[in-house]
Amino acid sequence: MDEELTLDLLIAKIQDPDDKIRAAAWDAAGPVGAAAVAPLAKVMAEGELEISRAAKRALWAIVRYVGRPGADEEKKPVIGELLKLLGDDRPVAVRREVVWMLSEIGCGSCSGEVLAKLLRNEKLREDARCALERIPDEETTKLLVDALESIPGDFRLALAHSLRVRGVEVDEKRYPCQKLAPTRQTQVKPAGA
Amino acid sequence: MTKQNRKVPRRTFLKTAGAAAGVAIGTPQLIPAHALAAPGRTGANGRINVGHIGMGGRARGLYRELAPLRESGDCQSVAVCDVDETRLAQASQEVGPQAAVYRDYRYILQRKDIDAVVIGTPDHWHGVQFVHAAECGKHIYCEKPACCTIEESRAMVAAAKAAGIASQIGSQGRSQPEAYLMHRYLANGVIGKVGRVECFHYPSPEDKTETPDSDPPPQLDWDLWLGPLRWRPYNARYLHGVFRWMLESGGGQIRDRGAHVMSCAMHWMGADGTGPVTVEATGTSPTKGVWDSAVLMDVKYTFENPDWVMTWTQMPNEELPPAEERTPDELIDGVTRISRPGYGAIYYGEGGKCMHWGGDGGTWAERKVRQWQLPAGGKDVYKSPGHMQDWLLGIRTGKRCIMDIEWGAGVANLTILGNLSFILKRKLRWDQSKMEIVGDEEARRMMSTPQRYPYYL
Numbered sequence: 001m002d003e004e005l006t007l008d009l010l011i012a013k014i015q016d017p018d019d020k021i022r023a024a025a026w027d028a029a030g031p032v033g034a035a036a037v038a039p040l041a042k043v044m045a046e047g048e049l050e051i052s053r054a055a056k057r058a059l060w061a062i063v064r065y066v067g068r069p070g071a072d073e074e075k076k077p078v079i080g081e082l083l084k085l086l087g088d089d090r091p092v093a094v095r096r097e098v099v100w101m102l103s104e105i106g107c108g109s110c111s112g113e114v115l116a117k118l119l120r121n122e123k124l125r126e127d128a129r130c131a132l133e134r135i136p137d138e139e140t141t142k143l144l145v146d147a148l149e150s151i152p153g154d155f156r157l158a159l160a161h162s163l164r165v166r167g168v169e170v171d172e173k174r175y176p177c178q179k180l181a182p183t184r185q186t187q188v189k190p191a192g193a
Numbered sequence: 194m195t196k197q198n199r200k201v202p203r204r205t206f207l208k209t210a211g212a213a214a215g216v217a218i219g220t221p222q223l224i225p226a227h228a229l230a231a232p233g234r235t236g237a238n239g240r241i242n243v244g245h246i247g248m249g250g251r252a253r254g255l256y257r258e259l260a261p262l263r264e265s266g267d268c269q270s271v272a273v274c275d276v277d278e279t280r281l282a283q284a285s286q287e288v289g290p291q292a293a294v295y296r297d298y299r300y301i302l303q304r305k306d307i308d309a310v311v312i313g314t315p316d317h318w319h320g321v322q323f324v325h326a327a328e329c330g331k332h333i334y335c336e337k338p339a340c341c342t343i344e345e346s347r348a349m350v351a352a353a354k355a356a357g358i359a360s361q362i363g364s365q366g367r368s369q370p371e372a373y374l375m376h377r378y379l380a381n382g383v384i385g386k387v388g389r390v391e392c393f394h395y396p397s398p399e400d401k402t403e404t405p406d407s408d409p410p411p412q413l414d415w416d417l418w419l420g421p422l423r424w425r426p427y428n429a430r431y432l433h434g435v436f437r438w439m440l441e442s443g444g445g446q447i448r449d450r451g452a453h454v455m456s457c458a459m460h461w462m463g464a465d466g467t468g469p470v471t472v473e474a475t476g477t478s479p480t481k482g483v484w485d486s487a488v489l490m491d492v493k494y495t496f497e498n499p500d501w502v503m504t505w506t507q508m509p510n511e512e513l514p515p516a517e518e519r520t521p522d523e524l525i526d527g528v529t530r531i532s533r534p535g536y537g538a539i540y541y542g543e544g545g546k547c548m549h550w551g552g553d554g555g556t557w558a559e560r561k562v563r564q565w566q567l568p569a570g571g572k573d574v575y576k577s578p579g580h581m582q583d584w585l586l587g588i589r590t591g592k593r594c595i596m597d598i599e600w601g602a603g604v605a606n607l608t609i610l611g612n613l614s615f616i617l618k619r620k621l622r623w624d625q626s627k628m629e630i631v632g633d634e635e636a637r638r639m640m641s642t643p644q645r646y647p648y649y650l
Contacts, residue, residue, distance in 0.1 A: 179648070182295075182299035
């Protein structure tokens with residue numbers, strides 16, 4: 001892309017009917033930064049199929065750009081904008097992407113609490129658990145421990161697994177490992193049977 | 194690890210067989226056929242019971258590749274598994290009523306009578322299923338690429354080591370007859386010290402269909418197909434077979450065929466078990482659709498001690514190097530025409546260069562390599578009896594397979610790092626001794642992808 005990609009130009013090009021123009025726009029979106037997060041999320045939520053996908057890719061391009069070493073000052077406002085997208089009024093599909101974005105650039109102190117709240121959201125809890133598992137700091141470990149002690153039901157087995165991944169010892173009898181337990185039956189009979 | 198009574202002795206099946214044949218296990222030469230077992234058909238007690246996890250396109254091919262070993266009595270296929278009931282029924286028709294049918298691979302792992310498994314599922318399942326199978330004491334043949342993340346590669350290597358199982362990753366290019374010729378040619382320094390290997394490949398495909406999400410077909414267990422991947426609605430463009438073009442699963446041509454071509458390079462360069470110090474990738478992405486792997490790509494891997502460079506380039510078809518034309522009189526003794534000219538590698542040494550095409554089920558060495566004769570005192574290299582045969586040899590004798598998980602994971606790591614550098618648009622530094630990315634927090638987090646419960650390592 002030869003011309004400088006401003007915010008307005010990015011949002012316009014990301015909605016262009018020509019897929020090559022959209023692709024060039026999202027590929028170059030990184031430096032546009034935090035200012036583009038909310039508008040892109042809106043396009044992702046409301047745009048037609050391929051335009052929505054283009055907007056999503058642009059968001060990821062920004063996340064990966066500000067995630068580079070030495071870019072902490074650019075990263076913080078992007079995290080701030082992403083956290084605003086996790087409200088209950090936002091579409092699940094957008095929130096799911098945002099959770100995974102935060103798994104790459106978030107931190108316990110800046111995004112842990114918000115992610116931990118999503119552990120009680122049935123549609124997003126698994127993604128939130130994965131994000132907390134991935135963010136490597138004591139704050140997220142503590143949030144997982146708190147969740148294990150406070151969230152009822154089978155989801156605790158998944159939380160226990162995350163804690164084990166993080167090196168925390170978890171009672172095997174109370175939270176047994178179930179990964180090798182088969183659960184799915186087939187309706188197919190062997191040939192000739 | 195789950196211990197179980199084993200019908201087929203593993204590492205205790207010696208050495209006696211090899212020693213009796215006057216062959217030291219591990220030396221680079223062909224293991225005589227009679228080291229496998231008594232001459233002729235294997236007795237029932239020595240027959241290896243195999244379970245097949247995944248019975249789609251490539252997986253059915255793996256089942257067929259075992260046919261000679263079933264016919265000789267070395268093994269029998271006793272179970273098949275697939276998450277697509279239509280495929281499972283078709284597989285059962287082919288395999289026969291003696292094989293149990295399952296949707297859930299964990300039933301296969303539970304069976305104490307099953308000695309070994311062949312994993313032919315989409316790539317995002319390889320790590321988890323391999324680790325589970327190892328923990329259940331099964332010998333494993335797993336399709337390439339070995340895994341999708343660095344975390345998986347570490348876990349697979351550790352699980353195989355802890356269980357003491359024989360493992361083979363499906364980079365069967367190493368076992369091809371002309372691969373042996375290439376390896377021997379390079380190992381004898383015919384072109385001198387090799388400083389650069391340039392791997393070439395045609396582009397990854399793009400999806401122009403604009404397919405929206407939809408309900409999964411009734412015969413497909415979508416949750417089980419997704420397995421460890423994060424949840425998303427079904428889309429017909431994720432499968433079957435086309436998972437290869439998703440970064441989080443197949444990873445594009447670099448992982449799909451790079452796992453073959455770079456496997457050959459690492460083996461022939463004597464670089465198995467080593468890794469690069471830096472990886473730098475650029476590329477172009479598809480402009481729409483759900484496939485997101487690089488269409489065109491340039492990756493540079495820099496190795497140190499010894500110093501050499503490997504590149505991986507996905508280039509437009511018109512830029513690919515032309516393939517050698519083989520004359521009719523060359524097509525004897527198993528030599529075939531080059532049926533896959535669109536990928537391979539060129540080796541640049543101080544004294545010349547040489548090249549091959551393919552690197553998977555077909556590996557073709559250029560003419561001068563094929564015609565080169567080993568001189569007296571020259572260095573011979575291991576000649577695989579065949580990729581499946583080599584695996585079974587590993588099961589019976591404890592010999593290291595030609596592409597065991599440690600080496601297979603090493604090659605997969607190259608492809609994973611190439612994709613990470615492409616995704617992040619930056620150069621990455623790699624510490625092979627610690628098996629980790631250095632100096633880039635986001636990249637370090639992407640060495641793992643947390644798995645969806647309960648499909649975890």
